[in-house]
Amino acid sequence: MIRSSVTISLVPEVRGGPFIFWDDLAEGCRKAAELGFDAVEVFPPGPQGVDAVLLRKLVADHKLSVAAMGTGAGWVKHRLSLTSTDAAVRGKARDFIQAMIDLAGSFGAPAIIGSMQGRYDGIDREAALEYLREALEHLGEHAKQYNVPLLYEPLNRYETNLITTLDAGVQYLKSLSTQNVKLLADLFHMNIEETNLAAALRGAAGFVGHLHFVDSNRRPAGLGHLDYTPIAHALKESGYNGFASAEAFPWPDPDAAALQTIRAFWMYFRSA
Numbered sequence: 442m443i444r445s446s447v448t449i450s451l452v453p454e455v456r457g458g459p460f461i462f463w464d465d466l467a468e469g470c471r472k473a474a475e476l477g478f479d480a481v482e483v484f485p486p487g488p489q490g491v492d493a494v495l496l497r498k499l500v501a502d503h504k505l506s507v508a509a510m511g512t513g514a515g516w517v518k519h520r521l522s523l524t525s526t527d528a529a530v531r532g533k534a535r536d537f538i539q540a541m542i543d544l545a546g547s548f549g550a551p552a553i554i555g556s557m558q559g560r561y562d563g564i565d566r567e568a569a570l571e572y573l574r575e576a577l578e579h580l581g582e583h584a585k586q587y588n589v590p591l592l593y594e595p596l597n598r599y600e601t602n603l604i605t606t607l608d609a610g611v612q613y614l615k616s617l618s619t620q621n622v623k624l625l626a627d628l629f630h631m632n633i634e635e636t637n638l639a640a641a642l643r644g645a646a647g648f649v650g651h652l653h654f655v656d657s658n659r660r661p662a663g664l665g666h667l668d669y670t671p672i673a674h675a676l677k678e679s680g681y682n683g684f685a686s687a688e689a690f691p692w693p694d695p696d697a698a699a700l701q702t703i704r705a706f707w708m709y710f711r712s713a
C-alpha cells in the first residue's frame with residue numbers, strides 16, 4: 442500500500458524551495474495529520490538541527506510516520522559534497538550524512554542523498570562516480586542497523602551531471618556490493634530526463650524506495666501537466682509500497698498545496 446507524506450523544511454536558507462510546510466514542526470505535523478497524511482518528510486538543518494524528543498512526541502500524538510529525512514542542508518549550509526575533489530570535504534560530507542542516517546534511523550526513516558551527491562568539476566565522471574560509490578557502499582551498510590535503506594536520488598541535468606535517469610541509477614546500484622541503497626524517484630526530475638515516466642518506473646521495479654510526488658513545474662500534484670494515471674498504475678504494478686511524498690512548492694500557499702496534494706493522492710493512489 443502506497444502511503445502519503447508531506448514535507449516540512451526547518452532550513453531558512455532554502456526558503457523559496459520545494460517544501461510544503463516551513464519552520465514549525467508542531468504546526469506542520471498538526472496540519473499533516475488533520476488532512477489525513479500518513480507521514481511527514483523532514484528537511485532539517487543538520488543532525489543536531491531537530492528536536493528529536495519533540496518530533497517523537499508529535500508523530501506519536503498525531504499517529505504519523507516519518508517517511509524520510511533530507512540531507513541537502515549539508516550542501517546548502519556547508520557546501521559539502523560526496524564528489525568534491527577535496528578529500529577533507531568528502532569526509533565531512535560522509536560524516537554529515539552518517540549522522541543524518543542515525544537521526545532518521547531512530548525514527549525508522551531513511552535518509553536521502555540528493556544535492557549532497559554534488560556534480561563533478563575538475564575531475565572526470567568516472568572518478569566522481571568512484572567517490573560516490575565509496576560513500577554509498579559505506580553509508581548504505583551503515584543504514585542497515587535501522588532496517589531502512591539509504592535513498593539515492595537521480596536529479597535532473599541542471600542539478601547534477603552524475604546520474605539523471607532511473608535506468609542509469611539502477612545500473613549504478615547494481616554495480617555496488619551493498620544491497621541497501623534504493624532510488625528516490627522524483628517526478629519533477631523525471632519529467633525533464635525520462636522518455637516515459639511510467640515505463641521508467643516499471644523498468645526500475647524493485648529499486649525504487651521513495652517517491653517525490655510533485656508535478657512537472659514543481660507545483661503540487663495536479664497543478665502541472667503530468668499524467669498521473671499511468672504513473673500510479675506503474676508504481677502499483679511494480680509492487681511499490683513506499684511513500685508518495687509531496688516535495689513541491691507551497692503554491693499558492695502551504696495549506697492549499699497540502700490540500701491539493703492529499704486530494705491528488707486519493708484520486709490516483711486510492712480510488713483508481
Ligand SMILES: [Mn+2]
Pocket residue numbers: 555594627653688
Ligand atoms: Mn526530490
